[in-house]
Amino acid sequence: MRRSLILASGALLWAQAPTVKLEDPAVISKGSNIFGARCGIGYCHGKEGRAGRGPRLAGRKLDKTYLFTTISNGTGNSAMPAFKAQLSTDEIWSVVAYILSLSGEGAGPAASPASPPAPAAPAKPADPNSGDPEAGRALFFDASNPKNCAACHRFQGRGADVGPDLTAAFSRPPREILRDIIEPGSRLAVESITVVTKSGERITGLEKQETPEFLRLYDTSALPPVLRTIYKDQIEKVTPERHSPMPSDYGRVFTRKQLLDLVSFLKSISLAPGELE
Amino acid sequence: MIRLLLLLSLAGALGAQEITSKRLIEADREPHNWLTYARTYNAWRYSPLDKINRSNIQRLAPVWSFQTGDVEGGLQCTPLVADGVMYISTSWNRVYAIDAATGRKLWHYIYEKPKNLGVPFGPWNRGLALGYGLVFMGTLDNHLVALDAKTGREVWNVAIEDLAQCGCNITGAPLVVKDKVIVGVTGGEMAHRGYINAFDAKTGRHVWRFWTIPGPGEPGHETWEGDSWKFGGASTWMTGSYDPESNLVFWGVGNPAADFYGDDRKGANLYTDSVVALDADTGKLKWYYQQIPHDVWDWDSAYESVLLDLEHKGQKRKLLLNVNKGGYVFVVDRTDGKFVSAWPLVQNLNWIQGIDEQGRLIGRNEPALGKSSFICPSVGGGRSWNHGAYSPKTGWFYTTGIEWCQTVVPQKEEKVEGKQIMGGQFEFKPPPSGEAGGHLGAYDPITGKRHWIYRSKYPLLASALATGGDLVFTGDPEGEFFALDAATGKKLWSFMTGSGHRGSPVTYAVNGRQYIATPSGWGSALAGLLPQIWPEAEYFPSGSVIFAFALSEP
Numbered sequence: 001m002r003r004s005l006i007l008a009s010g011a012l013l014w015a016q017a018p019t020v021k022l023e024d025p026a027v028i029s030k031g032s033n034i035f036g037a038r039c040g041i042g043y044c045h046g047k048e049g050r051a052g053r054g055p056r057l058a059g060r061k062l063d064k065t066y067l068f069t070t071i072s073n074g075t076g077n078s079a080m081p082a083f084k085a086q087l088s089t090d091e092i093w094s095v096v097a098y099i100l101s102l103s104g105e106g107a108g109p110a111a112s113p114a115s116p117p118a119p120a121a122p123a124k125p126a127d128p129n130s131g132d133p134e135a136g137r138a139l140f141f142d143a144s145n146p147k148n149c150a151a152c153h154r155f156q157g158r159g160a161d162v163g164p165d166l167t168a169a170f171s172r173p174p175r176e177i178l179r180d181i182i183e184p185g186s187r188l189a190v191e192s193i194t195v196v197t198k199s200g201e202r203i204t205g206l207e208k209q210e211t212p213e214f215l216r217l218y219d220t221s222a223l224p225p226v227l228r229t230i231y232k233d234q235i236e237k238v239t240p241e242r243h244s245p246m247p248s249d250y251g252r253v254f255t256r257k258q259l260l261d262l263v264s265f266l267k268s269i270s271l272a273p274g275e276l277e
Numbered sequence: 278m279i280r281l282l283l284l285l286s287l288a289g290a291l292g293a294q295e296i297t298s299k300r301l302i303e304a305d306r307e308p309h310n311w312l313t314y315a316r317t318y319n320a321w322r323y324s325p326l327d328k329i330n331r332s333n334i335q336r337l338a339p340v341w342s343f344q345t346g347d348v349e350g351g352l353q354c355t356p357l358v359a360d361g362v363m364y365i366s367t368s369w370n371r372v373y374a375i376d377a378a379t380g381r382k383l384w385h386y387i388y389e390k391p392k393n394l395g396v397p398f399g400p401w402n403r404g405l406a407l408g409y410g411l412v413f414m415g416t417l418d419n420h421l422v423a424l425d426a427k428t429g430r431e432v433w434n435v436a437i438e439d440l441a442q443c444g445c446n447i448t449g450a451p452l453v454v455k456d457k458v459i460v461g462v463t464g465g466e467m468a469h470r471g472y473i474n475a476f477d478a479k480t481g482r483h484v485w486r487f488w489t490i491p492g493p494g495e496p497g498h499e500t501w502e503g504d505s506w507k508f509g510g511a512s513t514w515m516t517g518s519y520d521p522e523s524n525l526v527f528w529g530v531g532n533p534a535a536d537f538y539g540d541d542r543k544g545a546n547l548y549t550d551s552v553v554a555l556d557a558d559t560g561k562l563k564w565y566y567q568q569i570p571h572d573v574w575d576w577d578s579a580y581e582s583v584l585l586d587l588e589h590k591g592q593k594r595k596l597l598l599n600v601n602k603g604g605y606v607f608v609v610d611r612t613d614g615k616f617v618s619a620w621p622l623v624q625n626l627n628w629i630q631g632i633d634e635q636g637r638l639i640g641r642n643e644p645a646l647g648k649s650s651f652i653c654p655s656v657g658g659g660r661s662w663n664h665g666a667y668s669p670k671t672g673w674f675y676t677t678g679i680e681w682c683q684t685v686v687p688q689k690e691e692k693v694e695g696k697q698i699m700g701g702q703f704e705f706k707p708p709p710s711g712e713a714g715g716h717l718g719a720y721d722p723i724t725g726k727r728h729w730i731y732r733s734k735y736p737l738l739a740s741a742l743a744t745g746g747d748l749v750f751t752g753d754p755e756g757e758f759f760a761l762d763a764a765t766g767k768k769l770w771s772f773m774t775g776s777g778h779r780g781s782p783v784t785y786a787v788n789g790r791q792y793i794a795t796p797s798g799w800g801s802a803l804a805g806l807l808p809q810i811w812p813e814a815e816y817f818p819s820g821s822v823i824f825a826f827a828l829s830e831p
Contacts, residue, residue: 043806053805054805076393224436226435227436228481229433
């Protein structure tokens, strides 16, 4: 473990010379503000890094490269998130500067944290004939709708793994995406199967895995899908179904505007304005 | 009694009967078993077993221990016992079935978690549920799984909502009610909207969801400002109770998010800090009682709801007792949610001056944005989640309490869906007068009249167990597991298990022999925060072991 940490940080060293002056009180103060809002909160590292569910940071001699790497990439299988998508390199280094200042060897904690400014909401153009990607995103992840897309599909790391990951859907023509939403059976990429068990239970859905011992399938008759594990000695028969496991009624449950929103959301990664028209 | 036990254990030896809804409803008729999270649906954590009692407790000795090996986050579960088999859950969602008489492992199940799972609270799990030949567990990535109780093989597994999306997951024990498994979620410190879900126990199919924050058009939605309802927390991280007579499930709801900053969620913020009563079949709200309107202190109502049929002011009442994290105990009528009484569990309490006859909070002391306020108790709670116990023999409620305070500085934080939003920073402090510490007391459940109190140096963070042998068991952070006289609070017996207590002890019988079993294993978010007052607590060893005790031969 120790060795892998050193190796990992060694390999990244070239990119990780501090981009700010770690002893500069202004940098430490900036780091203190970020730490207060992101790291010292709640059950994490505690106020001024003194203690929390996360490790104590105050009064410890910590390596700056190790801190930078950990803050940037997080720690797997733990509550420590990766901050590189949320904070700039300069900001991460200023947090490192602040944590180093807590070691008890240099200057004490800098100014108390201030409130970060709330970001202004961007104004959205209102064009009734084009999809709104933000509205589409909300629809895709709408947990209050049991048939929301994320109950089965992943997009940019969020959602479930039942159906295909749709992050790359933008590469396909919008009409094709629309057809796949409203007529999922028209391009039968995957068929449902029905498993009848020896106790008489019928389960229809999407096959996930088959081993010599068991069959695993997503029961898609209710959402969210239920992953069932059926041991072979419990199976009476397995039959293919000529339909897609995806619900076929999105053309009815979503309005035209909502469908446009969804398509433009899925296309939004590379969507040029007006491409849907 | 003894004959009944013998008969029942014989039935166990001949092959355990399936655990049906009827058996769960009548769980009190099976003194040798501990079939649900709190043994009975009324959340008493009381067992009538009395072979181990005040007269012979000196002969109580360890008979086996079971090491799980997963020490991260300690061991926080309530073991379940059905017909001689014990079921436990550990950190990282591992499940073990153990021979309850010998401690030998029968099977284990290791949950296949996603790689590099970012766990929002911690890897612990607080318990399982049993029914229909299955073992149910909520997971760290917000799934609910069902295992074959005989083999530990996974039968079904349903993803409730992506953790990356809601920032919520499951650490609490599910509750099997009739043909359904009901389960809550964590996430009171996360920008999301809380819920309680019910699934068909046999198929895993979703049956109903109760949103703990009303959506647009629903009554109570107006208690949230702007779009704050979408990010208001209202988690349901502990386990509810069930009253078969009214077919109501009672579930405690957590705090609103952000915890300490509430200026952008003006209003009462229903149903945070409330107990909700739901129709068990449909999840429809029958009534609610909100203890803390517009909470800015992190005072969850998520702990146990203890169901009591007691006489009050000359009338027989059906009551519900719920300990609020802010250190007050609330009692309401469980038929309609009307306020009955509230009483303080701790001495150090300054966030309000009191509670009036109608249950209204008097003299709120709200921390101001950007300023440091001194608030008692600390955000760790006047009590943590670890449960109290009610003994029908004494008629008293036994619960721990913690004397401690904190400074808190509220701050405005950006709301990002599924990300943490505490709205402030806190630091634990000893009370201004007197020492910080914990206690376990015996209280009249309605008036709060204290009959005795046992004081401990550190907060007691394990649940209480009350028995027909007039004993109350719990454990402390240093690893001592002990029994008090239920009538006097006098310490009668103790055993050093070597790691602190953060779970829930139980009692059961196999072949007529009574056992006391306790998880031992220090850990949890609060365990990590104790060094802010007690620096030495940083070095309390973690662990993860079940100790079982029985009477040695005379």
